[in-house]
Amino acid sequence: MPPEDAHPATVVAKLASRVALGAADIEAILAVPLEMRRWNRAAYLTREGAPPGRYCRLVGSGLALRHKLTVAGGRQIVSLHVPGDFLDFQQLFLAAADCNIQALTPMSTVDIDCAALRELVLQHPNIGSALWIDALIEAAISREWTVNIGRRDARARIVHLLCEFVVRMRAAGIPENNGYELPMTQEQIGDAIGITSVHVNRVLRMLAAEGLIRRERRSLICGDLDAMRSAGEFNPLYLHVSPAAAPREGSGLDVGQST
Amino acid sequence: MPPEDAHPATVVAKLASRVALGAADIEAILAVPLEMRRWNRAAYLTREGAPPGRYCRLVGSGLALRHKLTVAGGRQIVSLHVPGDFLDFQQLFLAAADCNIQALTPMSTVDIDCAALRELVLQHPNIGSALWIDALIEAAISREWTVNIGRRDARARIVHLLCEFVVRMRAAGIPENNGYELPMTQEQIGDAIGITSVHVNRVLRMLAAEGLIRRERRSLICGDLDAMRSAGEFNPLYLHVSPAAAPREGSGLDVGQST
DNA sequence: CGGCATTTTGATAACCATCAAGACGTGTGG
């Protein structure tokens, strides 16, 4: 399933989706050395506390996540990353990673030399803007996760997670194939929304019984999107997807302004 | 209590704390028009959904917070901001605010013209780096809040919040006066860590009975810092405070590398 | 001094965690 998409065009396309690039920008990007790397499921790309590595990576194909472990042995997944997402801006400017980065599925990354990318960001305003936008959206997503975990019940949390996943996959340009499958185990879902896998199981079968979701193998699929949106209190404003990029009115997950 | 500290030196000092500035950088900063503004307690600086305003602000004195409201009427505070913190990088690059910004105490902000700051960030690599560092640390804090809310019980959550507050105030250079007072109501504390004010009350009196914290008026004060750190599973790595900036070994809140 | 926000306390119930054990599936190796 993961394609062989590791060339510079990936990076150009990613940045161009955020901001208009000039010829000089594109030339500069193409001049930066890139590498593609493949990762097995569950492979660690970075560990908490590790000093910056040589590369700053973005997801080429597949899915990644970041998580932190608590002293008590608990685990909290703090973010999910779809193709096109940068994984570790921290590498560029901070002295240590504050969380673990792990492959959720078999995946590939496009690895950019940190020093070169830092130059690109700091010397080319358009590229700098594009990365700023990415980082700020990531921060907004993180805040919404906090809200989700802090102020919604288990049912709404799961639904909200799924809604966000669908909108982000669409915005990333991943073609839909009878819905998007979220390939997480029930334990991983629990770790993402702050409940136990046992409770995830019970809520999931309730949702399936209601027809809100479908379940296949190790995956979840959105069923009734409109119902999902209201059940999950989902308002995609925080994803800052441009209306142009958000496909299909009436699909139940429009990007509107409503409060 | 809030001083009259709105001149450019505040901004220079803030940025210089993150990265070494050259003469040209400082000159550029000093050339940017600044304004100081005062806010009453509970005043809204920004509302969710609002388009970018003219100014990007940083806290001069006092405390601010950001929060989001849920459809069900709940409220989640997603961040707390101490003097020196930038409040809304989003203004610079995104089309709408994704959460509300509100004054926790009477406070002042240093307001920087957005266009001018954007120029500064994109044209001056050192200044760009400084803001990147700030934004990345803010993101790391947001992730830790997610962990706190998702995977710790009410007692540890409160203690963790207090520990973080102390370290951040110290790092911000706020002089300590028999400990730092966190001036939040029990309802606000509940909204920050995802529990109800009633439960906050019960946990708070337990903590006070143990001597872990002191309570005065509408404030909380750290008592036994070493005990706090372990009770809150607090590891300040994620705050990325440079060891040099972290005062006083043995104070119980050292910035170490331990997992 | 009065009004209002905040804190406090108690009683009850909901939601979710925990523990345990069995069923199911999926991938691997013989």
Added chain:
DNA sequence: CCACACGTCTTGATGGTTATCAAAATGCCG
């Protein structure tokens, strides 16, 4: 191709943490 092993899912029983509701006490501010 089958058998086995292991991860994942499922289910039940029980208990704990926290929410909810209500009301009184306290303290702050004008």
